[in-house]
Structure formats: structure tokens, C-alpha cells
Amino acid sequence: MTVTLDPSNTRTLPLDGAYIRNNFPIFRNRSSKNPFTYLDSAATSQTPQQVVDAVETYYNHYNANVHRSIYAAGEEATEAYESARDKVSNFIGADDSHAIVFTRGATEAINLVAYAWGRNNLREGDEILLTEMEHHSNLVPWQLAARQTGAKLKFIPFSEDGTLENSEASFTEKTKIVSVIHQSNVFGTINPVNEIINLAKSVGAVTLIDAAQSVPHLHMDMTSLDCDFLAFSGHKMLGPTGVGVLCGRTELLEQMEPFLAGGEMIRTVSLETSTWNDVPWKFEAGTPNIAQAIGLGAAVDYLSGIGMETIHRHEAALIKYTLERLEGMDEVTVYGNPPERGGVVVFNVEGVHPHDLSQLLDRDGVAIRAGHHCAQPIMEKLGVSATARASFYLYNDFEDVNRLTEAITSSLKFIT
Amino acid sequence: MDDLRELYQEVILDHNQNPQNFGQIEPATHSGDGYNPLCGDKLSLTLQVQDDKVTDLRFRGSGCAISKASASIMTTVVKGKKVVEVEALFGAFHSLVTTGDTDDGDLGKLAVMAGVYKYPARVKCATLAWHTLKNCLSKKDEVAKTE
Numbered sequence: 001m002t003v004t005l006d007p008s009n010t011r012t013l014p015l016d017g018a019y020i021r022n023n024f025p026i027f028r029n030r031s032s033k034n035p036f037t038y039l040d041s042a043a044t045s046q047t048p049q050q051v052v053d054a055v056e057t058y059y060n061h062y063n064a065n066v067h068r069s070i071y072a073a074g075e076e077a078t079e080a081y082e083s084a085r086d087k088v089s090n091f092i093g094a095d096d097s098h099a100i101v102f103t104r105g106a107t108e109a110i111n112l113v114a115y116a117w118g119r120n121n122l123r124e125g126d127e128i129l130l131t132e133m134e135h136h137s138n139l140v141p142w143q144l145a146a147r148q149t150g151a152k153l154k155f156i157p158f159s160e161d162g163t164l165e166n167s168e169a170s171f172t173e174k175t176k177i178v179s180v181i182h183q184s185n186v187f188g189t190i191n192p193v194n195e196i197i198n199l200a201k202s203v204g205a206v207t208l209i210d211a212a213q214s215v216p217h218l219h220m221d222m223t224s225l226d227c228d229f230l231a232f233s234g235h236k237m238l239g240p241t242g243v244g245v246l247c248g249r250t251e252l253l254e255q256m257e258p259f260l261a262g263g264e265m266i267r268t269v270s271l272e273t274s275t276w277n278d279v280p281w282k283f284e285a286g287t288p289n290i291a292q293a294i295g296l297g298a299a300v301d302y303l304s305g306i307g308m309e310t311i312h313r314h315e316a317a318l319i320k321y322t323l324e325r326l327e328g329m330d331e332v333t334v335y336g337n338p339p340e341r342g343g344v345v346v347f348n349v350e351g352v353h354p355h356d357l358s359q360l361l362d363r364d365g366v367a368i369r370a371g372h373h374c375a376q377p378i379m380e381k382l383g384v385s386a387t388a389r390a391s392f393y394l395y396n397d398f399e400d401v402n403r404l405t406e407a408i409t410s411s412l413k414f415i416t
Numbered sequence: 417m418d419d420l421r422e423l424y425q426e427v428i429l430d431h432n433q434n435p436q437n438f439g440q441i442e443p444a445t446h447s448g449d450g451y452n453p454l455c456g457d458k459l460s461l462t463l464q465v466q467d468d469k470v471t472d473l474r475f476r477g478s479g480c481a482i483s484k485a486s487a488s489i490m491t492t493v494v495k496g497k498k499v500v501e502v503e504a505l506f507g508a509f510h511s512l513v514t515t516g517d518t519d520d521g522d523l524g525k526l527a528v529m530a531g532v533y534k535y536p537a538r539v540k541c542a543t544l545a546w547h548t549l550k551n552c553l554s555k556k557d558e559v560a561k562t563e
């Protein structure tokens with residue numbers, strides 16, 4: 001693969017953004033005069049042709065329900081669905097100790113644990129340990145679980161640079177579950193989850209890692225990470241919306257009560273009582289998102305073909321360049337400066353509210369995020385009501401960064 | 417004209433840079449807060465109402481150019497008006513920013529906000545101050561939402 005040079009020809013990127021964008025219909029459908037500078041992959045990623053094709057092939061050639069149809073199309077659908085499960089499992093380096101449950105997304109995966117594990121295992125006085133930098137989806141389910149069970153919420157604080165402060169101090173013998181964001185959707189911080197998981201194990205707590213921002217961007221190895229639960233979403237990793245994953249320790253999933261009940265998750269049903277299907281199907285009540293899961297399988301193939309380490313190096317080079325460019329602008333304030341980070345940066349431009357900025361950048365085809373990024377407690381701590389966020393993925397390159405900074409400059413001219 | 421210039425009229429940018437009636441009245445006869453949960457915009461209004469007339473009003477808060485300018489323009493238009501007139505203006509303003517309808521002859525300076533209706537995501541920015549004002553006048557002691 002060829003390399004891209006920045007304008008001063010002094011640095012290279014591991015991936016050729018233009019070559020990769022050519023795999024993505026949304027970029028291919030734009031003329032070169034009117035490029036789409038997509039810098040909001042932390043919200044949702046774009047979809048490559050390979051994933052669109054996998055979904056389309058299912059609908060065009062073997063659309064049928066899974067696990068119950070006794071005819072060729074149904075068997076093909078079941079096989080494709082189950083093979084997507086295997087692909088996802090291999091992608092994150094899981095072995096038999098963990099099972100892959102398909103959910104609607106990271107949010108549902110976390111809720112599954114908060115309900116099916118939390119409500120039956122938490123007691124009054126127990127502690128639920130989170131961090132102050134959680135996405136709302138790894139905060140609100142635990143608030144509900146705490147309210148139901150009388151357990152207490154505790155938070156590992158973060159400091160101004162966007163890294164977690166000493167987490168050891170937050171662990172006690174009352175800590176029953178530790179649920180922590182792996183890569184921050186605000187600062188891009190890659191949190192020291194190995195250390196946190198080890199601390200949790202030393203007090204016998206169950207562990208959940210919110211990997212919605214890490215599985216799409218980092219090489220994952222579940223056998224060495226060895227948390228009890230890992231939650232992520234397909235749509236942030238080139239897959240379709242409507243599918244996500246809870247990777248859970250099989251032994252724990254077997255002990256847990258079901259989350260949703262209905263078809264598929266049962267073994268035997270009488271009018272009075274039922275018995276449950278095996279893990280993971282016990283947690284997949286009703287007809288699953290078949291096409292979406294198959295699409296996620298194709299996304300995982302695509303990402304593996306390129307290599308997660310390469311993708312991470314690509315994003316690291318892009319964020320380094322972006323920070324240099326943004327910090328060179330007097331009007332720009334960047335929040336956080338974590339040493340271990342992914343391709344996400346939040347900032348504000350003096351005199352331009354992030355909502356106005358986002359609206360004005362759109363004129364130049366630059367899409368960023370503006371708002372609280374589903375992390376209102378972080379905004380509160382930073383003392384701002386909103387920020388702008390740029391986030392990168394494998395299809396971005398230096399040109400995208402240049403278009404961002406040029407568009408910021410022209411927005412400043414426009415509004416002041 | 418650049419489409420966005422229709423939204424960000426010069427008058428709007430002026431009010432954003434130099435908001436009118438920015439601050440707080442003390443003591444006020446009416447006060448209230450507005451909050452847009454989608455973008456985090458916050459606004460506090462304080463009013464002097466005498467004999468069913470808004471004799472003075474001021475706003476404070478943080479928000480985008482559209483919400484700040486809308487609040488600023490609102491204060492200049494509402495000052496000195498009777499409460500019933502303000503209620504009629506609320507209706508006219510609401511249809512202006514949701515449908516672009518400028519037929520209502522009393523809109524006056526508010527007409528610069530006409531561009532908003534083409535940007536549905538920004539309607540809430542423009543109406544936050546007005547919802548807050550409405551709540552203040554009806555003496556509802558709750559935080560106004562732009563829903």
C-alpha cells in the first residue's frame with residue numbers, strides 16, 4: 001500500500017486514506033471537488049462496500065429466520081449468523097472461557113449486565129465502581145441498579161489532562177462490580193484497564209469494560225485482558241447499526257438469570273414454567289438482528305485484513321498532527337492531554353460556540369461533533385456546557401486535518 | 417446569498433457579539449431558567465412586570481450565537497410591551513422559526529430570525545429564551561425546556 005505525505009513531506013501515515021475511502025460508497029459518491037471530511041467516527045463509523053454487500057446478499061439470497069427453519073435458506077442464514085459470532089470472537093482474541101452474545105449495541109450489552117447480573121447480585125452497602133469519565137450508557141444503568149438494590153456508586157476521578165487518578169484508592173472489600181470505559185469518547189484516553197482488572201480481582205469484584213471506543217480502534221486480546229464482561233457496538237467498527245456485542249465469561253453467564261425473555265432463549269416451555277437455552281442463546285430472546293450480525297462479521301474481516309495495530313498507528317499519527325495544528329491556533333483550547341490516547345480530541349474555539357462551529361464547518365464539508373458527547377458530568381468538571389470533537393478512523397488522512405483547521409479559520413472570519 | 421448567511425444574519429452576529437440587556441435585575445418580580453438538554457445551553461431571565469407590562473428584563477447564560485442573539489433581540493422587543501402582547505408575539509415568533517412565516521405584521525426586528533426554519537436542529541436554540549419568558553410570565557417555577 002502506498003503512503004501519504006503531509007504537506008511538508010516530513011511524515012507518513014501507515015495507511016493510504018484515499019485508497020481506503022475508495023472502498024466506502026459514501027466517500028466514493030462525492031466528487032473530488034466536494035469531499036466529505038468525516039471526523040465523527042466516534043459517534044458512528046462509515047460503512048465499507050464489503051459490509052453493505054454482506055447485508056445485501058443475505059436479503060437477496062438467503063433471507064430466513066435463524067435456528068428454526070428447516071430448509072436451505074434458513075440453514076444458510078443460521079450458518080452465516082453463527083459464523084459472524086465466531087469471527088467476532090476471534091477478532092477480540094476470546095477463547096472458550098468467554099461467549100459472544102449479540103445485542104442491539106453497547107448500551108444494551110451494559111444494561112444486560114446491570115439487570116441480569118446487577119439486580120440479583122448487588123446488596124445494600126455494596127459498591128459499584130465506575131469512573132468520572134463514563135459515557136451515559138455506562139452510568140445510568142448503574143444508577144438504576146443502585147436505586148433498586150441499595151448499592152452505592154463510587155467513581156475513580158480523572159485529572160485535568162484527561163487521565164484517571166490513582167484508582168487503587170477507590171477499591172474496597174465492598175467493591176462488587178467495576179465497570180470502566182476503555183477508551184474515552186471525549187479525551188481519547190486509553191485507560192489502564194489491565195491494572196484496574198487486576199485490582200478488581202484482588203477484591204473479588206466482577207469486571208465490565210465498556211469497549212465501544214476501543215474494539216474499533218485497538219488490537220484486543222480477551223485471553224490476556226480477562227475481564228468478566230466486554231461491551232461494544234457494531235456501528236462504530238464499520239458494521240451496521242442495530243448490532244452490538246456482550247462478550248461474557250461463560251461461567252458467569254450460565255449462573256445469571258435471563259435479561260429478555262421469549263422465543264429462542266428457552267429450552268422447554270410449559271404454561272407454568274420454562275427452562276433456558278444454553279449460553280449465549282439464553283441471552284438472545286426473539287429474532288436477532290440477523291443481517292446486521294452478518295454485516296458485523298464482514299466488518300471484522302475487513303478490519304482484520306488491514307490490521308488493528310496498523311489502524312492504531314495511523315490514528316496516533318493523525319492525532320499527533322491534529323494536536324500540533326490545533327495548538328498552533330490562538331483561538332483554540334484543547335481539553336485533556338493523555339499520553340496514551342486514540343484518535344479523538346475535544347476543543348473549543350474562542351468566540352464560536354461548538355454548535356455554530358459544527359454548522360459552519362459543514363459548509364466546507366467537514367463533519368464534527370458538538371455538544372456534551374453523552375458525558376455531561378465531564379463537561380461539568382471541565383466547566384464548559386459543550387465542546388467540539390473531532391475523531392478519526394482508518395479512512396482519514398492529513399488532508400482531512402488540514403481541511404478542519406482551514407474550515408475553523410474561515411468560521412472565525414464568518415462569525416466575528 | 418450563502419445559505420448560512422440567511423441563518424447568521426449580520427444583525428444576529430451583532431447581537432451575539434454585543435448582547436443587549438445582558439445581566440440580572442435585582443429585585444425582580446419574575447425570574448426563571450431555561451435549559452436545552454440537547455446542547456447544554458443555559459439561560460436565566462429576570463423581569464420587572466408592573467401593571468401587566470414588562471417594564472424591564474435581562475438575560476444571562478451561555479449558548480450558541482442563535483440562542484444568544486434570539487434572547488438579546490427578544491429583550492429589546494419585549495421591553496415595554498403588555499403581557500398579552502408578549503403572548504401574541506410568542507405565537508408569531510414560534511411560527512416564524514418553525515415555518516418561516518413572516519406574514520404576521522408585528523414581528524418587527526424578530527424577522528431576522530426567519531432563516532432558522534430551514535435548520536430544524538436550530539429551532540430549539542432560537543426558542544429557548546421565549547420558552548423561558550413564557551414560563552416566567554406564567555409564574556411557573558420550573559426550568560423551561562425547549563421540548
Ligand SMILES: Cc1ncc(COP(=O)(O)O)c(C=O)c1O
Nearest residue numbers: 105106107135137185212213233
Ligand atoms: C464509550 C461509549 N460507550 C457506549 C456507547 C454507546 O454505544 P451505543 O449507542 O452504540 O449503544 C458509546 C457511543 O457513543 C460510547 O462512546
